[in-house]
Amino acid sequence: xxxxxxxxxxxxxxxxxxxxxxxxxxxxxxxxxxxxxxxxxxxxxxxxxxxxxxxxxxxxxxxxxxxxxxxxxxxxxxxxxxxxxxxxxxxxxxxxxxxxxxxxxxxxxxxxxxxxxxxxxxxxxxxxxxxxxxxxxxxxxxxxxxxxxxxxxxxxxxxxxxxxxxxxxxxxxxxxxxxxxxxxxxxxxxxxxxxxxxxxxxxxxxxxxxxxxxxxxxxxxxxxxxxxxxxxxxxxxxxxxxxxxxxxxxxxxxxxxxxxxxxxxxxxxxxxxxxxxxxxxxxxxxxxxxxxxxxxxxxxxxxxxxxxxxxxxxxxxxxxxxxxxxxxxxxxxxxxxxxxxxxxxxxxxxxxxxxxxxxxxxxxxxxxxxxxxxxxxxxxxxxxxxxxxxxx
Amino acid sequence: xxxxxxxxxxxxxxxxxxxxxxxxxxxxxxxxxxxxxxxxxxxxxxxxxxxxxxxxxxxxxxxxxxxxxxxxxxxxxxxxxxxxxxxxxxxxxxxxxxxxxxxxxxxxxxxxxxxxxxxxxxxxxxxxxxxxxxxxxxxxxxxxxxxxxxxxxxxxxxxxxxxxxxxxxxxxxxxxxxxxxxxxxxxxxxxxxxxxxxxxxxxxxxxxxxxxxxxxxxxxxxxxxxxxxxxxxxxxxxxxxxxxxxxxxxxxxxxxxxxxxxxxxxxxxxxxxxxxxxxxxxxxxxxxxxxxxxxxxxxxxxxxxxxxxxxxxxxxxxxxxxxxxxxxxxxxxxxxxxxxxxxxxxxxxxxxxxxxxxxxxxxxxxxxxxxxxxxxxxxxxxxxxxxxxxxx
Numbered sequence: 001x002x003x004x005x006x007x008x009x010x011x012x013x014x015x016x017x018x019x020x021x022x023x024x025x026x027x028x029x030x031x032x033x034x035x036x037x038x039x040x041x042x043x044x045x046x047x048x049x050x051x052x053x054x055x056x057x058x059x060x061x062x063x064x065x066x067x068x069x070x071x072x073x074x075x076x077x078x079x080x081x082x083x084x085x086x087x088x089x090x091x092x093x094x095x096x097x098x099x100x101x102x103x104x105x106x107x108x109x110x111x112x113x114x115x116x117x118x119x120x121x122x123x124x125x126x127x128x129x130x131x132x133x134x135x136x137x138x139x140x141x142x143x144x145x146x147x148x149x150x151x152x153x154x155x156x157x158x159x160x161x162x163x164x165x166x167x168x169x170x171x172x173x174x175x176x177x178x179x180x181x182x183x184x185x186x187x188x189x190x191x192x193x194x195x196x197x198x199x200x201x202x203x204x205x206x207x208x209x210x211x212x213x214x215x216x217x218x219x220x221x222x223x224x225x226x227x228x229x230x231x232x233x234x235x236x237x238x239x240x241x242x243x244x245x246x247x248x249x250x251x252x253x254x255x256x257x258x259x260x261x262x263x264x265x266x267x268x269x270x271x272x273x274x275x276x277x278x279x280x281x282x283x284x285x286x287x288x289x290x291x292x293x294x295x296x297x298x299x300x301x302x303x304x305x306x307x308x309x310x311x312x313x314x315x316x317x318x319x320x321x322x323x324x325x326x327x328x329x330x331x332x333x334x335x336x337x338x339x340x341x342x343x344x345x346x347x348x349x350x351x352x353x354x355x356x357x358x359x360x361x362x363x364x365x366x367x368x369x370x371x372x373x374x375x376x377x378x379x380x381x382x383x384x385x386x387x388x389x390x391x392x
Numbered sequence: 393x394x395x396x397x398x399x400x401x402x403x404x405x406x407x408x409x410x411x412x413x414x415x416x417x418x419x420x421x422x423x424x425x426x427x428x429x430x431x432x433x434x435x436x437x438x439x440x441x442x443x444x445x446x447x448x449x450x451x452x453x454x455x456x457x458x459x460x461x462x463x464x465x466x467x468x469x470x471x472x473x474x475x476x477x478x479x480x481x482x483x484x485x486x487x488x489x490x491x492x493x494x495x496x497x498x499x500x501x502x503x504x505x506x507x508x509x510x511x512x513x514x515x516x517x518x519x520x521x522x523x524x525x526x527x528x529x530x531x532x533x534x535x536x537x538x539x540x541x542x543x544x545x546x547x548x549x550x551x552x553x554x555x556x557x558x559x560x561x562x563x564x565x566x567x568x569x570x571x572x573x574x575x576x577x578x579x580x581x582x583x584x585x586x587x588x589x590x591x592x593x594x595x596x597x598x599x600x601x602x603x604x605x606x607x608x609x610x611x612x613x614x615x616x617x618x619x620x621x622x623x624x625x626x627x628x629x630x631x632x633x634x635x636x637x638x639x640x641x642x643x644x645x646x647x648x649x650x651x652x653x654x655x656x657x658x659x660x661x662x663x664x665x666x667x668x669x670x671x672x673x674x675x676x677x678x679x680x681x682x683x684x685x686x687x688x689x690x691x692x693x694x695x696x697x698x699x700x701x702x703x704x705x706x707x708x709x710x711x712x713x714x715x716x717x718x719x720x721x722x723x724x725x726x727x728x729x730x731x732x733x734x735x736x737x738x739x740x741x742x743x744x745x746x747x748x749x750x751x752x753x754x755x756x757x758x759x760x761x762x763x764x765x766x767x768x769x770x771x772x773x774x775x776x777x778x779x780x781x782x783x784x
Contacts, residue, residue, distance in 0.1 A: 001635060003407025008400055014651070015395025212619070213636050213643070216612025224605040243393060244605050247651065251605070256648075259406070259639065 001260035002209035008254045010147045011173040014247065016239075018177045019137050022052055022094070023059035029133055029172040031092025034063040035085050037105040039070065039097040043139065046183060052096060052137065064088050069097065071283070072154040072161055072276070073104035075119055082111035082118065085132070093134045095171075099143025099152075105134050106151035106169040122153050122162040131168040137175045140184060141246040142192035142284065144199055144253025146174035159277055174250065178242035186236060190340040191284025193229035193245055197222055198287045199252040202269060205298075205305050206375040208262030218257040219312045221248050226313070229340050265375040268294050270368060271387060274361040279351045288342035289349040293391035295330045298377035299323075305376065306330070346392050358388045393652035394601035400646045402539045403565040406639065408631075410569045411529050414444055414486070415451030421525055421564040423484025426455040427477050429497045431462065431489040435531065438575060444488060444529065456480050461489060463675070464546040464553055464668070465496035467511055474503035474510065477524070485526045487563075491535025491544075497526050498543035498561040514545050514554040523560040529567045532576060533638040534584035534676065536591055536645025538566035551669055566642065570634035578628060582732040583676025585621035585637055589614055590679045591644040594661060597690075597697050598767040600654030610649040611704045613640050618705070621732050657767040660686050662760060663779060666753040671743045680734035681741040685783035687722045690769035691715075697768065698722070738784050750780045 013021055026034060036052065043049045044067070056063050066081050084090070085108060095105035109132035111118035121128050136146045145151070149170050152163040181189070200218050225248045231241040251257065258264055271294060272286040281289075299306040303322050310316035310329020314336075318325055334344045343349040353361065366372070366381035373379060379387070405413055418426060428444065435441045436459070448455050458473050476482070477500060487497035501524035503510035513520050528538045537543070541562050544555040573581070592610050617640045623633040643649065650656055663686065664678040673681075691698040695714050702708035702721020706728075710717055726736045735741040745753065758764070758773035765771060771779070 001632060003410065004404075006404040006406065009403075011401075012396075012398040014398065018395065211632075211636060211639065213613060213616040213640050216616050217609050220608025220612045221605060224608050227604070240393060240603075243652070244603060247603065248605050260635070 001211045002262055004259050006255055006259055007167055008147055008170070008256070010171045010254070012147070012176060012250065013173065014176045014243075016177060016179055018175045019048070019052060019180070020055060022135070022137060022175060023055045023061055025173045025175070026056075026061060026092055026094065026135060027059070029092065029135065031133065031135070032061070033088060033090050034061060034092050034094050035081065035088070035090045035105075035108070036063050036065045036094045036096060037069060037081060037101055037108065038065070038067050038095070039101045041067070042183070043067075043096050048137070048139070048180065049096065052094075063094075064090065069101040069104040071100050072152070073100045073107070075153055075155045078104055078107040078111060078118060078153060081105075081108035085112045091132065093132055094137070095134060096137045096139065098138065098140030099145045102134070102136055102143070102145040102171070103151040103153060106131065106145070107153050108132070109134050109169060110164070119155060121164045128164075128166055128168055131166070134169060134171045135173045135175075136171045137177075137180070138246070139180045140188065140192060141181055141242075141249035142195040144196070144249050146171055146176070147250045147254035150253070161273065161277060176246050176250065178239055178246050181242050181246060182237055184236075186233065187282070187341065189232050189236065190229065190342050191282045192249065193225055193232070193340065194284035194288045194337065194342055196245065196249045196252045197225050198268060198284075198291070200257045202266045203258040203261055203264035204309065205265050205302055206261050207302055208375055209260055210305075211260030214257060214259045214261060215308070221252060221257060222313045224248055226336060233340050262375055267374045267376075267379055270365055270373060271384060273368065274365045275351070277364070278353070278357065278361060281349055281351065285343055285349055288337045288344060289346055290387070290391050292330060292334045292344050293387045295333070297383065297387050297390065298374070298379075299326050299330065302376035353388070353392070358385060362388055393603045394654055396651050398647055398651055399559055399562070400539055400648070402563045402646070404539070404568060404642065405565060406568045406635075408569060408571055410567045411440070411444060411572070412447060414527070414529060414567060415447045415453055417565045417567070418448075418453060418484055418486065418527060419451070421484065421527065423525065423527070424453070425480060425482050426453060426484050426486050427473065427480070427482045427500070428455050428457045428486045428488060429461060429473060429493055429500065430457070430459045430487070431493045433459070434575070435459075435488050440529070440531070440572065441488060444486075455486075456482065461493040461496040463492050464544070465492045465499070467545055467547045470496055470499040470503060470510060470545060473497075473500035477504045483524065485524055486529070487526060488529045488531065490530065490532030491537045494526070494528055494535070494537040494563070495543040495545060498523065498537070499545050500524070501526050501561060502556070511547060513556045514547075520556075520558055520560055523558070526561060526563045527565045527567075528563045529569075529572070530638070531572045532580065532584060533573055533641035534587040536588070536641050538563055538568070539642045539646035542645070553665065553669060568638050568642065570631055570638045573634050573638060574629055576628075578625065579674070579733065581624050581628065582621065582734050583674045584641065585617055585624070585732065586676035586680045586729065586734055588637065588641045588644045589617050590660060590676075590683070592649045594658045595650040595653055595656035596701065597657050597694055598653050599694055600767055601652055602697075603652030606649060606651045606653065607700070613644060613649060614705045616640055618728055625732050654767055659766045659768075659771055662757055662765060663776060665760065666757045667743070669756070670745070670749060670753060673741055673743065677735055677741055680729045680736060681738055682779070682783050683729075684722060684726045684736050685779045687725070689775065689779050689782065690766070690771075691718045691722065694768035745780070745784070750777060754780055
């Protein structure tokens with residue numbers, strides 16, 4: 001196993017109507033002038049934003065608001081937020097929404113707390129020294145950004161999507177009220193479950209440094225999400241199932257499921273990343289569409305893990321050769337994706353890239369990872385192209 | 393399930409020789425004058441204390457030292473530490489050791505940061521407003537105090553043992569180097585594994601508010617410790633097994649295995665507590681000696697959990713009635729305790745209370761919990777006495 005650092009300072013307040021505690025939490029962490037940052041109008045339409053501002057008004061906390069954070073949140077809005085915060089002397093950021101609003105708020109936090117252009121951090125040109133404190137009211141269980149050190153921003157010019165990781169941006173608090181996720185469309189719920197499972201699986205399928213306890217926690221998390229995703233497919237208003245998935249989403253990406261490992265594989269994410277750049281597809285659905293082809297390409301090089309996954313997560317009987325068991329696990333995972341109406345190839349995802357586009361995506365993906373990447377199996381450009389072709 | 397709060401701000405630095413990072417961690421958390429608090433001479437004899445002070449010297453960090461923290465750490469030493477800290481203007485506490493040194497350091501931290509008598513907090517008379525920051529170099533995997541909000545102190549006058557819980561005392565950092573635990577006697581290692589499992593099991597055996605994901609994590613943790621405790625019995629120098637147990641110890645008591653539940657049962661701890669007051673027994677061994685009698689007394693009132701435990705943790709085949717499966721799980725757990733040379737009754741623990749002493753312990757235990765307590769089954773004084781009698 002590898003040495004590791006584990007740092008999850010976010011105070012999680014979990015349960016019904018916990019958003020009513022937002023004012024006291026902001027005060028606890030020293031906020032006096034707030035930027036409320038949110039995404040689409042659903043936060044407004046549902047009345048959540050009004051409830052939040054009423055609570056802040058009641059507590060005498062001043063705020064300004066900025067909506068419009070979109071999936072793959074835009075750098076231009078981040079710039080707008082930074083200017084607004086500086087003008088209004090904002091000292092605390094409250095993200096109300098899913099990963100887009102949170103990631104965008106984190107970027108605003110970097111921009112306010114450091115001199116110069118914020119994109120520099122995402123462009124790997126320099127490191128941030130600070131970040132304005134961020135709090136979260138989560139409305140979508142998926143990205144895990146509510147506890148993570150990660151923020152992904154898209155620069156519109158050239159559609160460059162980049163992530164920056166630093167403990168500085170880990171939220172001070174995260175309000176997790178499962179009821180806030182009940183109005184999500186079924187497709188979004190399924191995409192979220194897929195994203196949560198993939199955050200765990202990217203860390204699970206490695207050839208380096210795995211700990212038994214980390215594996216056990218990861219397998220338990222995956223089994224829980226798998227079971228409750230099916231419950232939510234049939235009964236979207238099931239509070240307990242919403243809660244299981246929501247808490248799993250935070251734990252899947254706060255670092256817990258990677259302790260002791262080499263950091264994970266992450267190639268499914270990288271391959272999906274290029275797909276998301278070319279087509280307007282939901283991240284979770286894109287991951288599901290790519291995963292099976294990736295898994296079939298790499299599993300022989302990571303056979304003990306794929307076998308363990310098949311038996312411990314997908315309930316495959318440990319009969320036959322290791323390869324047979326591993327393949328049954330991959331098939332069972334694809335069956336699961338189909339059962340929650342997720343695609344398992346690009347056609348089902350609704351996109352049909354040409355051969356030239358596949359070649360272009362593989363090239364961009366290889367450049368994006370510096371040539372080669374992967375832990376289950378190290379993939380070069382040729383391997384990436386082979387996986388894209390197999391995923392059609 | 394119940395609403396919950398989850399707050400584990402401790403920065404964990406895990407791996408070989410991570411104690412070399414102690415100076416930079418102290419600086420990161422603002423420490424400039426340190427009290428190094430430790431327990432027995434083993435920290436001195438092993439050379440660990442010298443390595444720590446050399447590192448602090450090299451970084452120009454000033455310190456004073458205070459040894460002598462014993463199991464069930466004493467209030468008098470806490471008072472001594474408080475005086476020393478005030479005299480020397482200490483602003484950061486470094487505990488080097490196991491739960492005793494950490495709990496004692498936390499108490500010193502409360503005493504320095506608050507006016508008045510520190511025992512007031514442990515005596516439930518008032519709440520602390522602050523605590524001096526605490527960092528940990530752990531040498532014994534057991535109590536989980538390196539990430540927990542808990543501190544247990546014994547007032548010598550009348551041998552009153554009390555715990556105080558507050559997020560204020562959660563350590564800023566915890567240095568976990570599994571190699572530091574390799575010199576432990578086998579008995580101590582087994583006691584530690586028992587304590588770790590019991591921290592999880594106390595939360596697991598409840599009749600209220602359990603979450604599937606919490607159960608899955610708890611079961612995974614228990615399976616991991618069970619397996620690695622046996623490895624350490626035969627191969628105490630096994631680094632990987634030491635690491636699995638050490639990380640499990642922190643996760644077992646930082647709150648993770650209780651999310652969504654009613655808080656747990658904790659009666660095995662309470663029953664052991666009185667035993668520890670009367671006899672000089674190791675905490676882990678005392679827990680093992682009591683648990684089976686407790687389990688047989690309560691399992692019918694918490695049957696689904698005992699059945700789940702039997703199947704998912706103890707690998708009992710799910711055949712027969714639920715009661716039969718549950719009982720097989722209890723037997724398997726007792727077999728496991730015996731296999732790591734832990735006692736499963738008071739005789740094996742080496743103590744032989746008289747009937748009068750049993751009655752006295754049951755009475756003190758009932759008074760200590762305010763009459764009745766328990767979640768698997770609510771126990772009154774009569775029930776406590778029955779369990780003590782059955783444990784002889």
